Amino acid sequence: MNASQAVTATPITPHLGVELHGLDIHAGLSEEQMSQVRDALNRHAVVVLRDQHITPQEQVAFSKRLGPPLRVSLFTKHKPEGVDELTVVSNIHRDGVPIGVMDAGALWHTDGSYLAKPDMYTVLYALQVPQRDGKPLGDTAFASTEAAYDTLPAETKAKLEGLRAVNSLTHHMAVRRRSNLKAPPVTGKVDDVAPDVEHPVVRTHPITGRKCLFVTEGHTERIVGMPAAESEALLSSLYAHITRPEVVYRHKWRVGDVVIWDNCSTQHLAITDYGDIPRLMHRAGISGPAPF
């Protein structure tokens, strides 16, 4: 493979996901190839590159071509080889100490939605994939928030117009505790680093202009100005609609996969079905604008 090789694309589902062939991040990507990656993200929201062999520095360099890095100081403890722009996501322990963030993403969510400026994209690289009986474990499920918005009844779209919701890391931690998931290894006070934020329930994609549902089971606490019971009922029905099994793409990881996703037009869920079987990923977050 080289920087002039033609890129071919295989769409994965009608709603989202595309596998791009002919790209080798280690060998370096031309500007034209990078535009094909960006174009694929805009069209398909989740881009899969197989068989990559990259160092943390190469992952950072590639990710920076999609936008400036986003690091949340709550999670800066786990960085591979001292590379500030990456986070280790893993269940592995060394000398009894976790080497990475565990149980990351075990509720439907979109990265950084509890921040004033959430992650625009996430780049996740698989170094170790757990298996049982030769089958991969630890899939990541993706759902299209654009398709979810498009398929809402007109009266629901009208009802959502102008609504805002509180997105909260504090709320996320409480939901995790209720779901018996490990709390993320937060360093510092959540309120100081990630105070609750309000975002539109329907946001507009900053590049494509398409509308996306922007509420998640993992991070959305309530709809602003709505009685609690009504807010809870509306949010639950939206979550169920966004993550209908028939529209979900479940990515089965292979070692060497680089998966890039758009955090406006998708939500995702980490399937934590692998227990102590080692899993190791490196994650890069890319900054985006405040949702509008």
Ligand SMILES: [Fe+2]
């Ligand atoms: Fe995530």
